[in-house]
Amino acid sequence: MGLADWRGMTPEKLFAELLGLGLKWRVTECVFHKDRRQVDLQLEHTDEVWKLERCPKCGAEAKGYDRTEPLRWRHLNVMQYRCEIVARLPRGRCPQCGHTWRVRPPWEGKAGGFSNEFEAFALLLLREMAVERAAQTLGETAPRLWRLLHKHVDAAYAEADFSAVSCVGVDEMSVRKGHKYISVFADLLRKRVLFAAEDRDSSVFPQFIEALEAHNGHRHALTEVSMDLSPAYLKGVRETCRNAAVVHDKYHVIANLILATERVRRREQKQRPELKDSQWLLRKNPENLSAEQTAELAVLTQGNLASVKAYQMRLAFQDAYRLEHAGAARRRLEAWCRWVRSGRQKFGALFVEMVKFAESVERHLEGILAHWKHRVTNAFMEGLNSVFSAVKRRARGFRSFEYLRTMLYLVAGKLRLPAI
Ligand SMILES: [Zn+2]
Structure with missing residues (x-):
């Protein structure tokens, strides 16, 4: 867009341009709530939305059917003002099979209620600070940010590739002193956390092997497992991946x-x-x-x-x-x-x-x-204890296993998460 084209630019056109909406969507109105320090961007689809839309069930060409109630997505702030996208999403109906569905808008993130850009920005903060603090910084609630985090970490973890994993370390981490433990498995060569399970008995090994193989790894590709002197882990190796040499680190x-x-x-x-x-x-x-x-x-x-x-x-x-x-x-x-x-x-x-x-x-x-x-460097396992302490601090107030695991994967899993 040349400089001359900006003449006569309305706020609606400007925001459509900034959002990169293209032809399928337009901004119908910018509503500025000075008292609430908020900008609402009202969006509406155009007929172009149906051009490439197909029935998700049978692939037939789609037709417009109706629209949802107005929905909201938190977007990046505009000059320190909270900004939300408001739109009624078109619903399609298949002329072939009768299936109806909601058209997915291009700005929609994974967690519901946030735009892609907002989610990427929140993830950036969540990598650096406690969830509680990120929530304050963003003017969000901690449960909403946790939902965002779980969604992204789960999705990125599902895509993680363990096919080259051969040297593994396992260690117990205490959740509460003397009470609850979890076992953490790590890839010692790529220095990343692979898997975490509740408990520290031999039952964590079959769970780990299942996760390893679900991500293209293989139990017989494991050449060594580094661990403490606990009989439980030793038993786990013998029962699930006996090709691996046990290294007591x-x-x-x-x-x-x-x-x-x-x-x-x-x-x-x-x-x-x-x-x-x-x-x-x-x-x-x-x-x-x-x-x-x-x-x-x-x-x-x-x-x-x-x-x-x-x-x-x-x-x-x-x-x-x-x-x-x-x-x-x-x-x-x-x-x-x-x-x-x-x-x-x-x-x-x-x-x-x-x-x-x-x-x-x-x-x-x-x-x-x-x-x-084997001379595998155990530096990563040694450092993991302090990483886990940081994980516990970041998850303050949310210390159930699922929350700790999500935070651990975020901090030490080397997952591919969306970036800004
Ligand atoms: Zn259909």
Whole structure:
């Protein structure tokens, strides 16, 4: 449109142009409600609407039948004024089969009550902030935005392609501390969340495999599954995708070890008051200690404490992960387990938790050593816990499984969502 054509432009023509309506629709009236800070754009279809419209049932050429009641769609604001499209949609009737239907207008989004552009803009905000806050920013209600989010995430998830998935990580995430858990499956190579299920027992595996195969993936294409030391997930792999190697990831193994050392410390603290404030000191690695903490540690080291022995053992265990070859790592870990048992002789009941950990290392040795063979980066799984914390914050007030899953897929699913 040349500059000259803008002369004599009415607001109705201007908005029709801005909306990109084409020939099928026209703006009949712009109603400006100053008090409500709102602009209503009244739209009406033209006869062109029937040109390419076909009966959705039998494909016959369509004919106009009647119109719906006036409907509203929230559109992008106009100069800070809320803007809504108002239209009575034409309904078609098929001369062949008698079917009637509502013609779908080009501006209509997925969630009902919003335009495409508004939905794309809302999704942009929802990727960055809590739903509650996006609702305030947009002058919408949280339930309406959730409906929009569910619709788009469901549609994009349905289109997701898992055909190249081979390395998978699974981990439990706590919804409420100590109460409810969900299991999250991730594609470790493309670094995205694939699937989430309620619970953390082996039943989540058949559900995951079903989702994987519904998205063109295949259970026998899985070469490895990375996980913690839980028997439930192990059972899940054995029962559903036995071709995959189980890799017990470093992050979880060491987390379990740190838990064991902390239990030693708590037990021993009852007899040795000097351990009272050492919890954080003994959780750190030496290179992260302040000068003051280093001095404190040196004092503790002189005291012949089970807690300090456990601390040193933890550092030695971590050190094994620096070894280059699986053979050397196997020898080191086996020797390490013997070392823990010798600690049991010296410290007795104080060392029970350490021995339990050593036994679990022996039981899961192949899976732990698989780390050296597969070398899948677990950084994504490690980061997932903080991603999930953010997901919970964003879904504040809406913490049922479906809401958390939708938010998780939005934030970490790498889905193809409409953009502005
Ligand atoms: Zn028909």
